[in-house]
Amino acid sequence: MTNTGLSDEEAHRLLERCGPNELGKQKKTTLRSRIFAQLRDPLILVLLVAAALTVATGDFADAVVICVVVLFNTTVGVAQEVRADNAVAALSAMTAPTARVTRDGVEQQVPSSTVVPGDALVLGEGDIIPADAALTYAVALLVDESALTGESVPVDKDTHATGPQAGQLQAGTVVLRGRATATVTATGADSALGRIAASLHARQQLTPLQKRLAGLGRVLALVTVGLCLLVLALGLIRGQSLETMAVTAISLVVAAVPESLPAVVTLGLALGARRMAARNAVVRRLSAVETLGSVTVLATDKTGTLTEGRMVVERVWTPQGTATLGGTGYAPAGDLKALDQDDSHASGSIEAARELLVAAALCNDASLIPPGTDSPQWSALGDPTEAALLAAAAKAGCAHDDLVRTHPRVGEIPFDSLRKRMLTVHSTSSGTFEAFLKGAPEMVLDRVLLGDSPALLEQARREAARLSAQGYRVLAVASGSLDTVPDLLDDAESGLRLLGLTAISDPPKPTAVTTVEACRRAGITPVLITGDHPATARAIALRVGILTGEKDAESAHRIATGAELAAGHVPDLTAVRVFARTTPQQKLDIIQAWREHGDVTAMTGDGVNDGPALRQSDIGVAMGRRGTEVARQAADLVLADDELPSVISAVEEGRRVYANIRRFLFYALAGGAAEILVMLAGPLFGLALPLRAGQILWINLLTHGLTGVAMGAEPVSPDAMRQPPRPPQQHILGDGLWQRVLRLSLLVTATSLAASLWVRHSGGPWQTVLFLALLAAQLGVSLGLRERLFTRRNLYLPAAVAVAAGLGMAAVYVPFLADLLETSRPTGTGLALAMAAGLVGFAAARAEALWSRTHRPNRRPSV
Numbered sequence: 001m002t003n004t005g006l007s008d009e010e011a012h013r014l015l016e017r018c019g020p021n022e023l024g025k026q027k028k029t030t031l032r033s034r035i036f037a038q039l040r041d042p043l044i045l046v047l048l049v050a051a052a053l054t055v056a057t058g059d060f061a062d063a064v065v066i067c068v069v070v071l072f073n074t075t076v077g078v079a080q081e082v083r084a085d086n087a088v089a090a091l092s093a094m095t096a097p098t099a100r101v102t103r104d105g106v107e108q109q110v111p112s113s114t115v116v117p118g119d120a121l122v123l124g125e126g127d128i129i130p131a132d133a134a135l136t137y138a139v140a141l142l143v144d145e146s147a148l149t150g151e152s153v154p155v156d157k158d159t160h161a162t163g164p165q166a167g168q169l170q171a172g173t174v175v176l177r178g179r180a181t182a183t184v185t186a187t188g189a190d191s192a193l194g195r196i197a198a199s200l201h202a203r204q205q206l207t208p209l210q211k212r213l214a215g216l217g218r219v220l221a222l223v224t225v226g227l228c229l230l231v232l233a234l235g236l237i238r239g240q241s242l243e244t245m246a247v248t249a250i251s252l253v254v255a256a257v258p259e260s261l262p263a264v265v266t267l268g269l270a271l272g273a274r275r276m277a278a279r280n281a282v283v284r285r286l287s288a289v290e291t292l293g294s295v296t297v298l299a300t301d302k303t304g305t306l307t308e309g310r311m312v313v314e315r316v317w318t319p320q321g322t323a324t325l326g327g328t329g330y331a332p333a334g335d336l337k338a339l340d341q342d343d344s345h346a347s348g349s350i351e352a353a354r355e356l357l358v359a360a361a362l363c364n365d366a367s368l369i370p371p372g373t374d375s376p377q378w379s380a381l382g383d384p385t386e387a388a389l390l391a392a393a394a395k396a397g398c399a400h401d402d403l404v405r406t407h408p409r410v411g412e413i414p415f416d417s418l419r420k421r422m423l424t425v426h427s428t429s430s431g432t433f434e435a436f437l438k439g440a441p442e443m444v445l446d447r448v449l450l451g452d453s454p455a456l457l458e459q460a461r462r463e464a465a466r467l468s469a470q471g472y473r474v475l476a477v478a479s480g481s482l483d484t485v486p487d488l489l490d491d492a493e494s495g496l497r498l499l500g501l502t503a504i505s506d507p508p509k510p511t512a513v514t515t516v517e518a519c520r521r522a523g524i525t526p527v528l529i530t531g532d533h534p535a536t537a538r539a540i541a542l543r544v545g546i547l548t549g550e551k552d553a554e555s556a557h558r559i560a561t562g563a564e565l566a567a568g569h570v571p572d573l574t575a576v577r578v579f580a581r582t583t584p585q586q587k588l589d590i591i592q593a594w595r596e597h598g599d600v601t602a603m604t605g606d607g608v609n610d611g612p613a614l615r616q617s618d619i620g621v622a623m624g625r626r627g628t629e630v631a632r633q634a635a636d637l638v639l640a641d642d643e644l645p646s647v648i649s650a651v652e653e654g655r656r657v658y659a660n661i662r663r664f665l666f667y668a669l670a671g672g673a674a675e676i677l678v679m680l681a682g683p684l685f686g687l688a689l690p691l692r693a694g695q696i697l698w699i700n701l702l703t704h705g706l707t708g709v710a711m712g713a714e715p716v717s718p719d720a721m722r723q724p725p726r727p728p729q730q731h732i733l734g735d736g737l738w739q740r741v742l743r744l745s746l747l748v749t750a751t752s753l754a755a756s757l758w759v760r761h762s763g764g765p766w767q768t769v770l771f772l773a774l775l776a777a778q779l780g781v782s783l784g785l786r787e788r789l790f791t792r793r794n795l796y797l798p799a800a801v802a803v804a805a806g807l808g809m810a811a812v813y814v815p816f817l818a819d820l821l822e823t824s825r826p827t828g829t830g831l832a833l834a835m836a837a838g839l840v841g842f843a844a845a846r847a848e849a850l851w852s853r854t855h856r857p858n859r860r861p862s863v
């Protein structure tokens, strides 16, 4: 079975020759195709038509302005797309699948894409098989091939089995149980997965928000076109020339429609994803960024997520008495002491405890790693529960290596979360065999399995309940002698003798308490779903605050077990805060119930069976280090540091992205609406053609193009996580945004027109002042909408405003631009009035921002 595998050098050579183990990379988008895609945008096409029209009529000034706008929009569009794509590509690299191979005799984790034919794969529960391979060694290997064959019944795989596919593993299938090694036979397009790859090529799809915004964009475009036709008609009625009015109307359409919206949204989502990754939360789909912002329920598992996951056996109960174990962590240092004072009893209970620990160390797949360069402390490979048992045995003077040598394993039924127990059979030097069983007390303390007296079993059950209530993870251990190894290993699970119970402590992480608090403040309901005992789950839930106190814990249906769910004894799953002894299937029911209740769920999971529930929840969260490959690939969010607070950071980033998109929409729509209103209302006050086409486009360039894009990077609001989540169904313009757009645009229109009319009254250059006032008011709005006015984060925005203001002044004072845009020098009063309009815009936006912070209708109540 030992296979030293390829050498690193051979592997490299083969990789060069056979190519990466990937299913045909998607073609890279070229710069040219990106530019063409931008130029195909309907609004840009309209602008190009307008440019042709202006050239035809000899209006070269407007033609130049239009070309500048097209050039600027295309450049910004392409640059944003490239940035977004790069961010997404970096993310997919972070969550790319990995595989374990033995090379040069050393087991190592490598990206699946670098696996080559001839590699020696090492496979365990939860692994996705990276390439086609032939089994070389297998223990109780069960493989789910449904991804390839559609066959939902898992298949036993064995090196000895006969049949066409018996010893063959196929790329893309999943190890549900057991361990194996295998030699890779085909990779990439040559593998089974490669042969059906065409159907698997999933492109990043548009997120729901992107789709909704595309719809909104269409509606806005229609409304704007309608209004601009009205401007055109009114201009013609007033005797303006058709060419002038056509170009003006087209420019107005271009200015009023927030054409940079899709780019702002995509970039906002992609940069949000990048910021999340920097905070250890790596999203696997862009849509997860927006969904995260509206999460209302966080369902978490216990071990390693809420608790340290560094388990320590503290007590060993045996029928002879109780022993305690000292020491911390996985270091084999600490004493086994009897709780009894009486010496004769004490030695009996120590002996019995040692016998139990030997059994638990043999019925075990973990291993302990001494301190080294990687870790200054003892660490563990494998299941932490088992590692704790190994450490305890070592503390009791039973070295694992010696035990394995004297008791080679000849058979096993591995642990799985349905049976909640594990059996191993070992040969002894005397030629007989011994069976060791360990597992959850209620799955082991059973008369079908154990030959002990009912009184002893009852006593053990009471002890197990007492220890669980103290927050311990309790395992029962039993053993039995066998003359032969039964053909069906299940037959070894009878007539065994109870050795006792181990009480394993796994204290809550300090961050678990703060995370639960943060959830509550942010209106997110924390729920615990665990395979552990209800008493253990209750104790931990109380300690971390998922249950708020004894009264909460005692309320009806606050804690439910898998058995109660199965019997239909729980009327409302959304009332439950702690689910214990649940099966993976029940996780699906729980998530479904919350979703039907209208909630947005995030659920953590790392086991091989968690895939479906991770997929079903709105945000499946997998642990990057601890989680299985299956869980990682099924998840929407992978926590690089395995720490739950990273989910909260991700929610915060999600809320920030959403808030920034809404802020941009508010700004862009209010500005666009003001431009149309000025053009519609101006003539009523005697301003025949309020703004010229070039001027409208210039304002558009400086407001939407420069400042709007900078808005996407605004920092998160300080109280974003002190508010309940937005309702999932809320329209992007909901929660009063529509009304705010209308209010602000009316105010900006009125202020700009007032400034212009004042100047006109004294015979000044009213059009230039209107142009400057409208621009200044919008720039004022962009600053006023900031959550924190003087924050040093996102200096892009003040810089963009400064550049825009400079270019606005240049439009008036630089002769060449003034000719192009047909502006003239304003008087001192005119300039002062334009600045005043800027201040009004700023103050109005500030008032709106304050108002929206204090009045939040339609919010979900805090849970």
Ligand code: ATP
Pocket (backbone or CB within 6 Å): 301, 302, 303, 304, 383, 385, 386, 415, 416, 417, 420, 421, 422, 438, 439, 440, 441, 473, 474, 475, 529, 530, 531, 532, 533
């Ligand atoms: P959590 O929410 O804490 O992560 P879980 O859902 O992962 O819990 P399981 O690992 O399925 O829970 O464990 C369920 C029960 O099975 C445990 O309470 C314990 O009694 C028992 N158990 C756990 N690990 C083993 C093991 N390696 N061998 C035998 N029994 C085990």
